[in-house]
Amino acid sequence: MSNILVIAEHRSGVLRPVSLELIAGAQTIKQAGDKVVVAVIGAQADKFVSELSVEGADELVVVKSTSVDFDPDIFEGVVAGLIQDKAPKAVLIPHSVDSYGYAATLAAKAGHGFATDVFKLEYDGADLVATRGGYNQKVNVEVDFPGKTCVVVTVRASAYKPSENKGSPAVSNIDATGTASRSQNKDYIELGGGNDVDITTVDFIVSVGRGIGEETNVEDFRELADEVGATLCCSRPIADAGWLPKSRQVGQSGKVVGNCKLYLAMGISGSIQHMAGMKHVPTIVAVNTDPGASIFTIAKYGIVGDIFDVHEELMSQLA
Numbered sequence: 001m002s003n004i005l006v007i008a009e010h011r012s013g014v015l016r017p018v019s020l021e022l023i024a025g026a027q028t029i030k031q032a033g034d035k036v037v038v039a040v041i042g043a044q045a046d047k048f049v050s051e052l053s054v055e056g057a058d059e060l061v062v063v064k065s066t067s068v069d070f071d072p073d074i075f076e077g078v079v080a081g082l083i084q085d086k087a088p089k090a091v092l093i094p095h096s097v098d099s100y101g102y103a104a105t106l107a108a109k110a111g112h113g114f115a116t117d118v119f120k121l122e123y124d125g126a127d128l129v130a131t132r133g134g135y136n137q138k139v140n141v142e143v144d145f146p147g148k149t150c151v152v153v154t155v156r157a158s159a160y161k162p163s164e165n166k167g168s169p170a171v172s173n174i175d176a177t178g179t180a181s182r183s184q185n186k187d188y189i190e191l192g193g194g195n196d197v198d199i200t201t202v203d204f205i206v207s208v209g210r211g212i213g214e215e216t217n218v219e220d221f222r223e224l225a226d227e228v229g230a231t232l233c234c235s236r237p238i239a240d241a242g243w244l245p246k247s248r249q250v251g252q253s254g255k256v257v258g259n260c261k262l263y264l265a266m267g268i269s270g271s272i273q274h275m276a277g278m279k280h281v282p283t284i285v286a287v288n289t290d291p292g293a294s295i296f297t298i299a300k301y302g303i304v305g306d307i308f309d310v311h312e313e314l315m316s317q318l319a
């Protein structure tokens with residue numbers, strides 16, 4: 001009998017969906033008698049109690065700290081304390097810009113097992129095995145942790161379907177306002193397009209990838225999106241090139257389009273990182289010249305063809 005510790009994540013007063021995904025992920029390694037302990041840290045952590053009271057969470061620890069938002073020193077100190085107190089066999093932390101700031105040092109200082117960007121956890125006999133990508137996501141790598149009684153993993157968003165049914169964990173409170181920090185969060189600034197549409201809330205997306213070839217072609221697909229009442233989004237290379245703002249990027253380091261019902265992927269190959277932001281969409285339509293493109297593995301409807309031909313045909317039908 002052991003504990004599995006899940007660290008919830010919130011930003012600007014909003015609980016991040018990955019928190020509920022990790023509670024679901026914890027169930028996959030829960031063994032008879034184990035307890036899933038969820039911890040939420042922050043000056044207003046208590047406001048997340050209801051949202052985190054879901055099936056699969058056995059205990060909820062509300063940790064009051066001095067910082068409203070994420071703070072690396074406070075999170076590291078608090079989670080280290082929780083590990084001492086709860087002696088978990090595994091600690092699941094969202095793989096995000098927050099965990100980049102403290103998960104590695106937390107594990108290294110105490111000599112825990114450690115793996116990042118994990119998308120699968122399972123037991124092989126008595127050994128915990130974490131699966132993550134390797135060689136730029138070309139292969140899956142299984143990591144085990146010989147001799148480690150506690151393993152810290154950062155888990156990729158969208159790896160698990162979120163735990164959503166209501167639950168009734170035992171709630172306890174800890175005061176960590178004495179935990180020191182060397183920094184102070186002033187503000188969060190969205191990279192590029194700060195006042196842009198919030199793509200996590202829209203229900204119809206036309207998304208363009210490197211298949212559009214040149215920046216001048218973006219306007220054609222913006223026109224198509226406008227005509228059909230969709231929001232124009234993109235894969236990372238398009239945002240990196242500055243052809244569309246970062247706020248339109250879908251994927252692991254972009255946004256998860258949680259509300260989208262219809263996603264038209266134009267010239268997008270379907271990398272793991274892109275799919276992390278949209279694979280849950282009920283109706284995915286993909287257009288790609290390569291019949292072997294990964295995007296077709298999750299598309300409901302696929303067109304093996306040129307996006308410019310499809311664009312022309314759609315525009316002529318809409319005229």
Ligand SMILES: Cc1cc2nc3c(=O)[nH]c(=O)nc-3n(C[C@H](O)[C@H](O)[C@H](O)COP(=O)(O)OP(=O)(O)OC[C@H]3O[C@@H](n4cnc5c(N)ncnc54)[C@H](O)[C@@H]3O)c2cc1C
Nearest residue numbers: 209210211235236251252253254267269273274288289307
């Ligand atoms: C840590 C990390 C985080 C990342 N985060 C993200 C993220 O959030 N979002 C994201 O998208 N990527 C992300 N990436 C990058 C990701 O690995 C891929 O490189 C990227 O998704 C590829 O974008 P793409 O599909 O547009 O381009 P490509 O992979 O180059 O695919 C272009 C596709 O277009 C097709 N094509 C070309 N011409 C045409 C045409 N005329 N008609 C039809 N099809 C055509 C090709 O067959 C190809 O399949 C991340 C990578 C890392 C390492």
